[in-house]
Amino acid sequence: MFVAGEYLFATEEGVSIEELRSIFSEYGIISLEPLIIRDRSYKLVLKNDPGLPTLEKKTTSFGKFKYIEKNQIMQKYKMNP
Numbered sequence: 001m002f003v004a005g006e007y008l009f010a011t012e013e014g015v016s017i018e019e020l021r022s023i024f025s026e027y028g029i030i031s032l033e034p035l036i037i038r039d040r041s042y043k044l045v046l047k048n049d050p051g052l053p054t055l056e057k058k059t060t061s062f063g064k065f066k067y068i069e070k071n072q073i074m075q076k077y078k079m080n081p
Contacts, residue, residue: 002070002071002072003070003071004049005030005045005046005047005048005049006043006044006045006046006070006071007043007044007045007046007052007055007068007069007070007071008035008041008042008043008044008068008069008070008071009041009042009044009059009065009066009067009068009069010039010040010041010042010065010066010067011040011042011064011065011066012040012064012065012066013040014064015040015064017032020032020042023058023059023062024044024046024055027046027047027048027049027050028046028047028048029044029045029046029047030045030046030047031043031044031045032044032045040066043071052068052069052070055068056068
Protein backbone atom coordinates (compact mmCIF):
# COMPACT_ATOMS: atom_id res chain seq x y z
CA MET A 1 0.00 0.00 0.00
CA PHE A 2 1.25 3.46 -0.89
CA VAL A 3 0.29 6.85 0.46
CA ALA A 4 -0.43 9.41 -2.27
CA GLY A 5 2.01 12.29 -2.26
CA GLU A 6 4.58 10.63 0.03
CA TYR A 7 8.03 9.71 -1.24
CA LEU A 8 11.35 8.53 0.13
CA PHE A 9 14.60 9.49 -1.55
CA ALA A 10 18.34 9.82 -1.01
CA THR A 11 20.82 12.28 -2.47
CA GLU A 12 24.52 12.40 -3.06
CA GLU A 13 26.61 14.33 -0.55
CA GLY A 14 26.58 18.09 -0.83
CA VAL A 15 22.93 18.68 -1.77
CA SER A 16 21.43 21.38 0.43
CA ILE A 17 17.89 21.43 1.80
CA GLU A 18 17.34 24.67 -0.15
CA GLU A 19 18.17 22.88 -3.41
CA LEU A 20 15.73 20.10 -2.53
CA ARG A 21 12.99 22.61 -1.73
CA SER A 22 13.53 24.35 -5.09
CA ILE A 23 13.31 21.05 -6.98
CA PHE A 24 9.97 20.05 -5.45
CA SER A 25 8.41 23.46 -4.68
CA GLU A 26 6.12 23.48 -7.72
CA TYR A 27 4.20 20.53 -6.21
CA GLY A 28 3.53 22.22 -2.85
CA ILE A 29 5.79 20.76 -0.17
CA ILE A 30 3.87 19.83 2.96
CA SER A 31 6.97 18.42 4.65
CA LEU A 32 10.56 17.51 3.83
CA GLU A 33 12.29 15.66 6.66
CA PRO A 34 15.66 13.91 6.90
CA LEU A 35 15.45 10.23 7.84
CA ILE A 36 19.07 9.12 8.14
CA ILE A 37 21.59 11.95 8.11
CA ARG A 38 24.65 9.96 7.05
CA ASP A 39 22.70 8.31 4.24
CA ARG A 40 21.18 11.64 3.08
CA SER A 41 17.71 10.03 3.07
CA TYR A 42 14.52 12.07 3.22
CA LYS A 43 10.76 11.73 3.47
CA LEU A 44 8.87 14.11 1.19
CA VAL A 45 5.14 14.86 1.40
CA LEU A 46 3.62 16.82 -1.49
CA LYS A 47 0.29 18.60 -1.74
CA ASN A 48 -0.01 18.05 -5.50
CA ASP A 49 1.33 14.59 -6.33
CA PRO A 50 2.66 14.50 -9.91
CA GLY A 51 3.36 10.76 -9.73
CA LEU A 52 6.55 8.75 -9.51
CA PRO A 53 7.47 8.84 -13.24
CA THR A 54 7.45 12.66 -13.24
CA LEU A 55 9.55 12.84 -10.07
CA GLU A 56 11.99 10.24 -11.43
CA LYS A 57 12.55 12.36 -14.55
CA LYS A 58 13.02 15.52 -12.47
CA THR A 59 15.50 13.91 -10.05
CA THR A 60 17.41 12.17 -12.86
CA SER A 61 17.88 15.47 -14.67
CA PHE A 62 19.21 17.05 -11.44
CA GLY A 63 21.76 14.23 -11.31
CA LYS A 64 22.49 14.08 -7.57
CA PHE A 65 19.80 11.63 -6.44
CA LYS A 66 20.53 8.02 -5.54
CA TYR A 67 16.87 6.99 -5.72
CA ILE A 68 13.29 8.13 -5.24
CA GLU A 69 10.39 5.81 -4.44
CA LYS A 70 6.84 5.88 -3.14
CA ASN A 71 6.50 5.62 0.63
CA GLN A 72 5.24 2.11 1.25
CA ILE A 73 3.35 1.51 4.45
CA MET A 74 3.36 -1.93 6.00
CA GLN A 75 0.34 -2.87 8.04
CA LYS A 76 0.13 -5.56 10.65
CA TYR A 77 -3.06 -7.48 11.06
CA LYS A 78 -4.07 -9.18 14.26
CA MET A 79 -5.17 -12.73 13.84
CA ASN A 80 -7.46 -14.37 16.32
CA PRO A 81 -6.04 -17.66 17.63
